[in-house]
Amino acid sequence: MSTHDAEQIKKVVHGLFDGKGDPTILDYICGVLEDEHFEFGEQGEEAYDAIGPFLIDGHCVKNDDDAREACRMLAEKLSLRATASVPTVRALETGPVQLSKADSRAVLYQEQSYRHLIQTPFGDEGKAAPMSEKDRAKFEKRAAKEEEAVRKVLAAHQARAAHSLQGDIPTIIRNKGGGGLRDVMLESFSLSNGGKELVTDATVMLAFGRRYGLIGRNGTGKTTLLRALAGHDIKGIPSNCQVLHVEQEVVGDDTPVIEAVLACDTERTELLKEEAELMKALNRDRKDVAASAAAAAAATAGAKDAATTANGSGGDASETAMAARLVAVYQRLQEIDADGAEARAASILAGLSFDADMMRRPTRTFSGGWRMRVALARALFVEPDLLLLDEPTNHLDLHAVLWLEDYLVKWPKTLLVVSHAREFLNVVATDILHLHSQKIITYKGNYSVFEKTMTERLRNARKAAEAQDAKRKHVQQFIDRFRYNANRAALVQSRIKALERMAEVEVMEEDPEYVFSFPEPEGAAAPPIIGFNDVSFGYPGGPLLFKNLNFGLDLESRFAIVGPNGIGKSTLLNLISGKLQPTQGSITRNTRVRLATFSQHHVDGLDLALTPLQVMARTFPDAKEPELRGHLSSFGVPATLAGQAMYTLSGGQKSRVAFAKMTFTKPHILLLDEPSNHLDIDAVNALIQGLATFKGGVLMVSHDQFLIESTVDELWMCEEGHVTPFHGTFDEYKQRLRARNKM
Ligand SMILES: Nc1ncnc2c1ncn2[C@@H]1O[C@H](COP(=O)(O)OP(=O)(O)OP(=O)(O)O)[C@@H](O)[C@H]1O
Ligand SMILES: Nc1ncnc2c1ncn2[C@@H]1O[C@H](COP(=O)(O)OP(=O)(O)OP(=O)(O)O)[C@@H](O)[C@H]1O
Incomplete structure (x- = not known):
């Protein structure tokens, strides 16, 4: 086969997409x-496997169908080259590892490619496969090239994501006319992401003034739905309906936190600026203006010219106008109420744990988590018609x-609001939207009501399906029995018709039950495992x-640490793990003991250009493929996800990978530092059940009531330099907190 003509390919590709799409991806x-x-495959199907997801991701085409059509056209236009090819699949000289046709695909979407990242390539049984030096060198060269390409795609993706999230400062919109927003009716919409169909033909009504909790398994498309709503990409949102999605933290700069919130009231900001300029020009202060305004109001009431009265001094025309x-x-x-704005912003910030000093500090001095709170404060301050919150x-x-x-x-x-926190949903939600099997079903009531309704509904549907099945069987038996009986022919015919008319009872597909399976700690470890001595x-x-x-x-410990942000909970975990050393006192540690830490920091640290399987293979190069796959799957990362690039995974899917690692x-x-953040409700259950059978010790930082009550024996309060046991339930701890903060 001849080398392909790069110029021709470029011409065809660019011609086909005609200026559309991300140049890096093209x-x-x-x-x-x-x-x-x-x-390419005869109809471009192999080309689709290789580049289809990139075409969608790079905005070259709109959806999966268009991607397939584009690949078919590419195959057609470049078919001369395709027919010139000799081998369809080029095999390596030895061993079962093939540089198959899939090899030229992006590493992102193929599970096979992780192999090149593992020192010893696997055979079918996960055993080392022999490979010639020459092939190995080629294999590695191509792998390196692929990885470089993926990193480029990732960089383009991140740049696009950052750009689309930047957005303007949310602003308070007054007097927008049109009678304001009422209900939002989203009719027959579908959504997909990266070629994956997430929502199909859903209809959702959002009634004005109600609070909807959007729930669904990790990766089902909740964030994608919020983004589509925020972008007015779904028909049915009135154009004058202000939709605000709190997704990105505020930019860190020299603006004090409170000003960053007040800046959302642009009308106020501009009026204050104009007021200051006018007062300066007229050499007045606020008191004078207040008096003039009162006089103007009185004059207006007396039907006189307000401007003349307001000026009072009878100066020149421009001064009068000013x-x-x-x-x-x-x-x-x-x-x-411009004067009240500051108090309102301050009260929101105080609620989100900013003290007076913090409110005056520039936003750049805060961590990402705190800047996220500023973003939330802004949204609450703006009070949009439709507020969208993602796991706040x-x-x-x-x-x-x-x-x-x-x-x-x-x-x-x-x-x-998207949330996986039961307690939060129970308090806040008036309705639950359940995203499941690409459908969205609305349930009245909070999460507990939803849970009961769902169970009931499932039970009833199952009963109805069973009854229908029994009926079918009965009719079928009658038909089979009398099929050849001429006397009953008419009856049999009518039964056959009845059978055809019998509708299938639709039973909602249940999510499979699963448990996070924490492996049993290997090697004995006698207590005490870790001891803090006057630290x-x-x-x-x-x-x-x-x-x-x-x-x-020790191995029996089951504790949860609770306390306000910034008190030192993560620091304590770092002291326990040995990442930090005490300034005074000592920490004794059994040297045979292995500790493992989970935190958002670990989730964020995953290499986004790799697939979960590659992450595992790089971290544990001696492990066998089936073992890695099995382990990922026991944390809810099935084979399809294990071969998908990390940057395409949802928050919860990434957390599962970090757990597996x-x-x-x-x-x-x-x-465990806030282990349930991002995990969906089923995954939290899976975590709870996994921890129940785990044979080691657990120390977690969490504010997830359900998780804490289901897994730990004791609460430790972190406050004022001390860590002390709290002898009471989590509800009692909450009461104490409310009383303390006079909430
Ligand atoms: N390029 C891509 N290729 C394949 N799948 C993709 C791609 N980009 C996104 N996805 C998938 O689209 C889905 C989008 O997930 P989204 O973030 O909307 O889910 P979510 O319901 O908010 O999840 P979570 O509860 O974990 O936050 C995920 O399943 C993700 O794997
Ligand atoms: N590397 C560091 N150098 C200096 N100060 C730090 C460092 N890491 C944390 N701090 C400060 O130490 C204090 C305790 O931080 P830590 O992260 O342990 O608190 P936390 O209770 O875990 O907070 P959060 O709940 O927000 O994670 C904070 O005031 C923080 O600003």
Whole structure:
């Protein structure tokens, strides 16, 4: 086969997409097609397998059907080259590992490619397969090229995502006309992402003033739905309906936090600026203006010319006009309660745990988590017609969660919130939208009501299906028995028709039950495993976070640490794991003990250009493929997902990968920092059941009431430099917190 003509390929590809699509992705696609072993397939089906997802991801085409059609056309236009090819599949000289046609595909979408990242390539049984030096060199060269290409695609993807998320500062919109928003009716819409169909022909009604909890398994498309709503991409959202999606943290700069929130009221900001300029020009202060405004109001009542009255001084015409404008500005500021805005912004920020000093600090001095809270504060301040929140409690401490619950319960407009937190949904939601099997079903009531209704509905549907089955069988038996009986021919015919008319009872597909299976700790470890002896700790130059801590941990330990943000919970986990050393005192540690930590930091640290299987293979190069696959699958990462690039995974799917990675070493002690963040409700159940049978010790930082109550024996409160047991239930702890904060 001849080498493909790069120029021709470029011309065809660019001609076909006619300026559409991400240039990096188009270049990448050209590179793939240039490969001398590339196969298009007769109708372009192989080309689709290789580049279809990129075409969608790179916005070259709109959907899966268009991607297939584009690949068919590419095959047609470049078919001369295709027919010139000799071998369809080029096999390596030896061994079962083939540089199959899939090899020229992007590493993202093929499971086979992870093999090149593992030192010893696997055969079918996961055994090392012999490979010649020459082939190995070729194999590695191509693998490196593929990885480079994927990183380019990833960079383009990230740049696009960052750009689309940047958005403008949300603003308060007043007097938008049109009688304001009422209900939102989303009729017959479908959604897909990366070629994956997520929602098919759904109809959803969002009634004004109701609060919807959107639930569904990880990766079913909840975030995708919120993004589509925020972008007004679904028909049915009135154009004057302000939709706000809190997705990205505010940009860190020199703006003080409170100003970053107040900036959303652009009308106020502009009026205040104009007021200041006018006062300066007229050499007035606010008191003068207030008096003039009062006079103007009285004059208006007396049907006189307000401007003349307001000016008072009888100066020249431009001064008169400026004075009149100043009065108008002042009156408008009063109408929009400009003076009350700061207090309102401050009260929202205080609810989200910012103290007065923090509110005055520039946004750049805050971590991502805190800047996310500023974004949330902005949205609450703006009060859009339809507020979209994506797992808001993940960024908050318990105090802020309780405040947010109270705030949202009084939300005067429509709310759509994605959450996996039962307690939060029970308090906040008036309705539940369940995204399942690409359908969205609305249930009245909060999460508990939904759970009961679902169970009931499933039970009834199953009963109805069983009854229908029995009836079918009975009719069928009659037909079989009398089929050849002439006397009953008419009856048999009518039964056959009846059987055809009998509708199938639709039973909702149930999600399979699964459990996170934490491997049994390997190797005996005698207590005490970890002992804190008069430990004190403070970061260099910072205050002492802990004073004289004394406690021990062993394989029986089941503790949850609770406390406000920034008190030092993560620091404590780092002291236990040995990542940090005490400033005073000592920590004894059994050297044979393996500890494993899970945190959002670990989730964020996953290499986005790799697939879950590649991540595992790189971290555990000696492990066998089936073992890695099996382990991933036991944390809810099935084979299809294991071969998909990490950057295409949803938040919860990534968390599962991090879980699989941390438990592969069979640790004795699990240190879990907010483990249930991002996990869907079934996965939290799977985690709870997994922890129940885990043979090691567990120490978690969490504010997830359901998780804590189902897994730990004791609550530890982290406050004022001490870690002390709390002798009470989680509800009692919440009451204490509410009482303390006078909520
Ligand atoms: N390029 C791609 N190729 C294949 N699948 C993709 C691609 N991009 C996104 N996806 C899939 O689309 C789905 C989108 O998930 P989305 O983030 O909307 O889910 P979610 O319901 O919000 O999940 P979670 O509960 O975990 O936050 C995921 O299943 C993801 O794997
Ligand atoms: N590497 C560091 N250097 C200096 N100060 C730090 C460092 N890491 C954390 N801190 C500070 O130490 C304090 C405790 O932080 P830590 O992250 O342990 O708190 P936390 O209770 O886990 O908070 P959160 O719930 O927000 O994760 C905070 O004031 C934080 O700003």
